[in-house]
Amino acid sequence: MTEGHKPLRDLLTELLAPALSSTGERLAITQLQRLTGGAAAQTWAFVAELESESHALILRLGQDQQQFGAALSKRQEAQLITAARHHGVLAPEVVVSLPEDNPLGEGFVMRRLAGEALPQRILRDDRYARARENLTGQCADNLAAIHSIPQARLDNIPAMDADTQLEFYRSAYLGYPLRSAVFEYAFRWLRQHRPDTRDEALVHGDFRNGNLLVDELGISAVLDWELAHIGDPMEDLGWLCVNSWRFGRRDKPVGGFGQRDDLYRAYERASGRVVKADHVHYWEVFGTLKWGVICLYQAHVHLSGSEPSLERAAIGRRVSECEVDVLSLLRGQQP
Amino acid sequence: MTDSYPGATDLLKAVSECLQSEIVPALDDRALQFKMKIAVNVLAIVEREISRKPESNDRDKEQLETLLGEAGELSQLREKLNDKIAEGAFDGRDEELLASLQAASLRQLAIDNPNYSTYQSLTKDTRVL
Numbered sequence: 141m142t143e144g145h146k147p148l149r150d151l152l153t154e155l156l157a158p159a160l161s162s163t164g165e166r167l168a169i170t171q172l173q174r175l176t177g178g179a180a181a182q183t184w185a186f187v188a189e190l191e192s193e194s195h196a197l198i199l200r201l202g203q204d205q206q207q208f209g210a211a212l213s214k215r216q217e218a219q220l221i222t223a224a225r226h227h228g229v230l231a232p233e234v235v236v237s238l239p240e241d242n243p244l245g246e247g248f249v250m251r252r253l254a255g256e257a258l259p260q261r262i263l264r265d266d267r268y269a270r271a272r273e274n275l276t277g278q279c280a281d282n283l284a285a286i287h288s289i290p291q292a293r294l295d296n297i298p299a300m301d302a303d304t305q306l307e308f309y310r311s312a313y314l315g316y317p318l319r320s321a322v323f324e325y326a327f328r329w330l331r332q333h334r335p336d337t338r339d340e341a342l343v344h345g346d347f348r349n350g351n352l353l354v355d356e357l358g359i360s361a362v363l364d365w366e367l368a369h370i371g372d373p374m375e376d377l378g379w380l381c382v383n384s385w386r387f388g389r390r391d392k393p394v395g396g397f398g399q400r401d402d403l404y405r406a407y408e409r410a411s412g413r414v415v416k417a418d419h420v421h422y423w424e425v426f427g428t429l430k431w432g433v434i435c436l437y438q439a440h441v442h443l444s445g446s447e448p449s450l451e452r453a454a455i456g457r458r459v460s461e462c463e464v465d466v467l468s469l470l471r472g473q474q475p
Numbered sequence: 476m477t478d479s480y481p482g483a484t485d486l487l488k489a490v491s492e493c494l495q496s497e498i499v500p501a502l503d504d505r506a507l508q509f510k511m512k513i514a515v516n517v518l519a520i521v522e523r524e525i526s527r528k529p530e531s532n533d534r535d536k537e538q539l540e541t542l543l544g545e546a547g548e549l550s551q552l553r554e555k556l557n558d559k560i561a562e563g564a565f566d567g568r569d570e571e572l573l574a575s576l577q578a579a580s581l582r583q584l585a586i587d588n589p590n591y592s593t594y595q596s597l598t599k600d601t602r603v604l
Contacts, residue, residue, distance in 0.1 A: 321553070322576050324560040383593060390592035454513050457520055457587040463580035464593045471573055473597065 145172050148184070151244060152199065156188050159236040159249075165190045185252060195251065197235060202246035208437050209308065211366040214238070214246035216296060220342075220365050221250070223293050228285045230278075232361050255353035255360040259387045262354045263396045274358035276398030279347070279380060280406035282362055287341040287373040287411060294342055300369040302334045302426065309433045316436045322463040326429045329470065335419045337372040345369055347376045348385040349395035373413065377403065378423025383465045383474065384431050384458075391475055425469050432462030484522045491518045523586045531582040538575050 149169040157167045172186040175198075184199040202214040212220065218237045225231040232250040262268050262275075291297075300308075310327055345367030353361040379385075381393045381400065389396035394403045404415040439456025441447050468474045481489070494515050502508050532549055539552035543559070559565060565572045577597075584594045 319554070319557045321556050321560055322580055324557050325565075325572070325576065328561065328563065386592065388592050390596055450510060450513050450517065454517050454520075457517075460580055460583040460587045461591050461593070464577065464584050464591070464597070467573055467577040467580060468593055468597065471570075471577065474593075 148172065148244070149186075151242065152186065152188070152249070155236055155238065155242075156197075156249065160188055160195060161190050165192060195235075198232070198250050198252045200247055200250065201244055208312075208434060209367060212297070212368060214248055214366075217365050217368075218248035218250075219295065220297065220368055223289060224286060224362075224365070227289045227293075229282055229289075230359050230361050231365070232363070253353055253361050255355045257350065257353050257363065259349040259385070259396065262349065262352075263387055263389055267356060268354060271354050271356055271358045272397045275352075275354070276394050276402045277406045278359045279352075279394065279398070280403055281410045282359060283344070283347060283373070283376050283380075284407055284410035284413075286344050286347075286362075286376070287413070289342045291342065291370060294370070297342065298369050299340070300343075300371050301337065301340070302330070302372065302422075305371075305426070305430075306330055309430055312437060313433045316440050318436060318459070320432070320459065320463060322466055323429060323432060326425060326466050326470075330422070330426055330429065333422055335372065335374070335416075335422050337374075339373070339413065340370055341373040343369055343371040343373060343375050345371075345376070346379070348380055348382070349387065349397070350385060352395075372419075372423070373411075374415070374419045375423045375426070377407065377415065377420045378425075379427040381420065381424050382427040382431060384428070384461065393475055421469065424474075425466060428462050428465045428469065432459050432466070435459050435462065484525050487518050487522045487525075491515050491522075494518075520587055523589075527582070527586050531586070534582060535579055538579060542572065542575055 149172060152169045152172075153167055156169075157164070161167065168189045170187045170189055172184060175183045175185050182201040184201070186197055186199065188195045188197055200214060200217075215237055218234045221231045222234050225233065232253060235249045235251060238244060238247040238249075256262055256265075256268065262271065306327065313323060313327075344362065344365065346364050347362065351362070351364040352359050353363055380395055380403070383390060383393075386392060386396035392398055393400050400417070400420075404417070404420070407413070408415055435455050435458045438452040442449055442452035442456070465474065494511055499508055499511050502511065536549045536552065539549070539556055540546050542565075543552060543555060545552075547555070560572070581594060581597065584591060585598075588594065
């Protein structure tokens with residue numbers, strides 16, 4: 141795939157040459173290919189070849205349309221990833237942010253790391269058996285590190301407490317034609333059981349199996365920072381335990397690989413914070429409802445004709461999974 | 476004056492089997508293989524919906540009438556329940572409501588994805604539906 145995408149390659153060459161070589165070496169962009177990425181960003185993999193060395197890189201481009209929720213700009217995301225990395229989080233290394241007013245729009249280039257992000261492989265392959273044993277503790281350590289990044293270092297990261305988010309997801313939900321009695325109940329329950337949060341922190345916002353790059357020893361990088369915000373750190377723990385991210389391993393509440401108690405104890409040791417199980421439970425109910433609203437949103441994007449796709453249509457039928465999970469959480473039936 | 480023959484679910488099954496056994500193996504592109512998996516999955520949802528939805532709707536209606544204490548059209552009963560829940564009319568009857576909602580959601584999940592972990596686990600021992 142070294143042909144094609146000439147404008148993109150030209151632009152990357154122009155941008156990366158000064159960032160990667162101080163001596164003005166010739167630089168060639170090769171093996172450029174688009175990866176299937178999240179709904180909110182386009183991801184490309186490529187190699188930047190200098191005369192003396194080559195760099196395996198990733199380009200993340202913002203996709204303004206169809207973005208759901210208050211996602212960070214790619215510029216903010218790049219700054220945040222860099223801050224997190226300096227603070228001991230296993231985050232990718234950002235090589236360069238795209239300048240303003242370039243034809244590609246917002247984006248940044250980061251180093252490509254070895255590892256697997258597909259949850260099913262991480263949970264099943266023998267190759268990751270040792271990683272699975274390490275993941276819970278590593279999640280705890282990385283979450284503790286994220287939650288300890290001084291807020292003074294975080295420019296313009298939006299604050300989103302439970303109220304703000306409830307309002308956002310409620311109004312999104314009311315914009316779609318499907319009403320769900322379970323979701324109605326969950327919204328009411330979440331309004332009535334808001335936890336008292338005194339120690340707000342930087343929250344990753346999408347820390348789950350699927351956004352963790354994993355090698356044979358465990359996490360090699362925490363990916364997808366675009367939903368980061370200032371909020372309740374327990375939100376990250378609850379989201380990590382949402383059943384949808386256990387990928388069938390319901391008996392292992394932490395991402396399909398670990399137990400709650402192990403996560404909570406390891407997080408307490410690493411962060412010095414106290415984990416209240418009912419507090420995490422709140423955010424797990426919240427996360428399950430949130431994923432349900434996102435499923436409705438995906439179906440809506442398909443049905444509205446703005447970006448039709450079979451995947452989006454099919455995701456609409458995952459609402460009943462969220463309903464059953466919300467109910468089993470509220471009825472104490474969820475491991 | 477004959478019924479449709481083969482029936483709708485027979486046709487869906489035929490399409491699905493053809494896609495899986497003949498089309499998927501001929502595809503080199505992994506992205507297309509993945510799409511085809513989704514397509515086969517969606518056909519299975521439609522197949523289950525055709526065979527299960529009428530009875531599921533009947534059960535929904537019975538449950539709604541019990542919860543609301545009145546008879547009516549299914550869509551109106553559903554709307555009424557949603558409004559009443561949002562207003563807090565079921566506060567204090569939470570367990571009864573949640574048990575009823577769970578039975579209904581499991582019926583829908585039996586159509587959408589009966590392989591789902593929570594479905595498997597909740598329907599394994601007892602017949603919740």
